[in-house]
Amino acid sequence: MTEQKKSWFRRLTEGLKRSTGVLSGGIGDIFTKRRLDDAALEELEDLLITSDLGVSVASKLTQSLARERFGKEISAEDVRGVLAGYLTEILAPVAKPLTIDPAHRPHVILMAGVNGAGKTTTIGKLAQQFREQGKSVMLAAGDTFRAAAVEQLQVWGERTGCPVVTTRLGGDAAGLAFEAMTRAKAENVDVLMIDTAGRLQNRTELMEELAKIVRVIRKQDETAPHDALIVLDASTGQNAINQVKVFSEVAQLTGIVMTKLDGSAKGGVLVAAAEQFGLPIHAVGVGEGVEDLRPFDAEIFARTLVGLEVEDAA
Known part of the structure; x- marks a missing residue:
């Protein structure tokens, strides 16, 4: 090893x-x-x-x-x-790494998840990883109802050297997505990541807003979003299953990122999600650092979860 x-x-x-x-x-x-x-x-x-x-x-x-x-x-x-x-x-x-298709420019990634799951931080970490791979990245602060989310994304933008598209607080998220798509295409950006609001308790409003964002994106590229990822907080346990169900109804999820495994006794829910939905699990997070968000490894996760040594992992 x-x-x-x-x-x-x-x-x-x-x-x-x-x-x-x-x-x-x-x-x-x-x-x-x-x-x-x-x-x-x-x-x-x-x-x-x-x-x-x-x-x-x-x-x-x-x-x-x-x-x-x-x-x-x-x-x-x-x-x-x-x-x-x-x-x-x-x-x-x-267990499938998140890959960027060079045939799509920009490769559009729509990020979904409830507030507090670590969605905005995950976007920042992925942005830095893509930048380290030599890709150009643009971020869109589509969680327009939370000033903290916009500010947090702007901090990540400064840290990673990625432009951040924003609008006024409470502004139209779909309009922002359209603007971001226009800019990303004009600037020939490799990856565009769009943050979205995560108010699961307002289910009807959330579904309408996400559906509108998807429709607007497809006006500029009918194949987008090329990835629609849900960020799950491991500490929520079985509630994470309900989150996948609800967001799948509107965003046609293509993959999962699980965060906060470092503070949870409920990591087993990732197995339940895999068995029930069959969605690719792209990455898991076990800490605050960029290096702590890593591609998901099925064998290491399984053996670690049950308390076995991992001596022969490749």
């Missing part, structure tokens, strides 16, 4: 410590020199559900374990190994 991978693994391990403690510790409590019987399977299923893996994943995991090992002696380490393998199978197909 390279030093860079080790460093990332250490951050991920630290970030998932609370989630790992709940799940791994619970497995250790259940499977202490016992056979795999109905009682053990029921306890395990309850543990998986309370670890935010979701009812469907918990049921499938325990059924798979029962088929392989029912009635046999089984250790906590055995259970962790089986679970890690099954979780990797669920996560591997959706």
